[in-house]
Amino acid sequence: MQIKTMMTLGILSAVFLNGCAGNARPAYRYELQEVHPVGGRQGICTENGDYWVSGSGILQKYDGNWNLIAENPEPFEGYSLEVNHIGDIDVYNNELYLGVEYFMDGEGRNIQVAVYDGDTLKLKRVFPFRADTGQLECSGIAVDPDSRTVYMSSWIDDESSEYLYMYDLDTAEYKGKLKMQTSPKWIQGVAYHDGRLYVTSDDGDAEENAPDHMYRIDVSENRDTGRVTLEKTFDDVIRQGEIEGLTFRKDTGQFLLLYNRGARIIAGMPRGFYEGYTEEIHEVFVYDMTAGD
16 A cells, blocks of 8 residues: 555545545445455456456466465466566456556556466467557456456546546557546456446545545446446454455355555555565455445
């Protein structure tokens, strides 16, 4: 998590309360059920009762009881461009979709949509990236099988992060970008569920015990804009830290969040630890979901 000033946090809160949230309510209520330690700090996805977790440079697969059953500690083999970072991930038909890039000191380059085998965790193919879209970083990726769209999010706090970037799931061609209104800041992950998009936002401040948030995006009919609503405030995690990826498990009606605690994060990079910690802890928080009022 970037260390941010309380003035910045106050401005952000006012924007979301008065702008993006409006009179809309959360789509669901979330009740925390379980917390599971994992070996990656970036992304989470699930399909057919299995779970996949990404670290910046690792991929892992867990069974339904959270036993580690596969791991790829060298996921960057086979690339023609230099890459060193994986963000939030998604899965569709046992293929993992990753936003891969070279990331250092808050800046990204060599962004690619990469597809991996869900069993071997090895690279299968890469989408041709459109460098003229304005996207400067990739923090997360989501597959929407209904509209056959792959969405990419950006973490960098500038105009480029006001959009989600869209690629065709079947042809891998660029489809355009979706303008979020009003766009969350410091997006860490994106997921698709039941006709809507959801993003996690690293807009809290661990220094001040201020929580991060998830926002819902209701996409317009022509898919060029999306209304943003505050969906959940994560004031129920073990310790405030850095929010990361998210996913929805349809068969159980559950929401899963990857959250890190213990490390002090500056410009997107770990820089030491908070008091009482000697390492960063990565955990998946599992919530039961019920329809909101």
